[in-house]
Amino acid sequence: MNERKIYKIISLSSASDGLSSLYSKYCHKFDSISPFKSSFHIGIDYYSKDVPLLIESDVTLHFWKLSFQARFNFFLEKLVKDADAGLLMFDIMTKSSLYNIEMYIPIFRAHDPTLPIILLGNKVDLMVKRNIEQEYLERYLSRNNITLYYEISVKEDTNKNIEAIFSDLAYLVFNRTQ
Template identity: 30%
Template sequence: MSGLGSPVRAYDFLLKFLLVGDSDVGKGEILASLQDGAAESPYGHPAGIDHKTTTILLDGRRVKLQLWDTSGQGRFCTIFRSYSRGAQGVILVYDIANRWSFDGINRWIKEIDEHAPGVPKILVGNRLHLAFKRQVPTEQAQAYAERLGVTFFEVSPLCNFNITESFTELARIVLLRHGMDRLWRPSKVLSLQDLCCRAVVSCTPVHLVDKLPLPVALRSHLKSFSMANGLNARMMHGRSYSLATSSSHKRSSFRKARVAHPPQSPPRNCTRNSCKIS
């Protein structure tokens, strides 16, 4: 709970993904393999729709995924059309041991382009653990994905292979499309040596580095670090300017003091007792 009593949000981004494909290609197996997923939904959903949520870590950001498994049966096409609205990503699933499920991907792409045009997609060949029954060669599926312009994965829920990786890649594609890359642009992590150099350079002018009681190689590295990063110019500029200003001010004051005329002596006919202080 936060200080105002409102609940702390447990994620940075919320995305809605649809798993589409013919029936019996293992979409439910993919959802079941997510150990940290929650099967319950805050909203009621009709038969033919399975829902699960999971949270992945993408470049240090928590991305919560709402995964909707639409049944591949024809009588649920209307449900798919309604649930495709608002989807940010689509996972096209086929069974590598079922040639007919791979040929049916074209039909699902037409449905997606009609009801959710422009939504990012990835192609997933499921049940890699049944490779000894393979009916769809990897090279053919890869070439098909390249023609579609989508990323291709072969996954295995039984071995938990490439499940999270495929979701993570689709989330990255979606967030990049929405211009969210600037929110997690990685920053440079300074090494211990860089931190020490930064601390020394921040309080030492570059022309005084040679006078430090340090080895020659280390002094040379400090000067190179200062010039390469521009730290000395930024950190010492204000300090040097103030010193120069104060020294010039002192010199000008000294000149004024030298040219100032000494106080004139009182006239001879004036006595101390007759002077009045006004």
């Protein structure tokens, strides 16, 4: 029987970049039970994804999706302390989307300078409207020491590419802790 390992992934994106859609489509969502559920939001959503590995262990990825609002930064600073990886998503049609998430990279790496960060460029189904040049993106990835980068379409993905991302992420955090 395989031993199950659990890893914590802290994630962040701007409001319309597609991260909630990604998790809603490909993960299980766990809502906290709260009497304030309809009127109060603390800026955190929680998702879980089981990923089978071809080695001696299976992995459960726990995704803590934080709101892209400064008033919730104290959650990010606390949660990232024991994170196994960070996941950021931006909209390839909007350069400001990529720029805005860059300010969070130092917070992600404050307690672990080698924390792997995965970057997802979403909305490739709208490539004709792409507003980020490849050269700029390559410099951004290098400057911020991004571990893995993928371009995806949450809207039109046939599940194969996104499942591969979750698998790559699971292997990355598993191998890092061995």
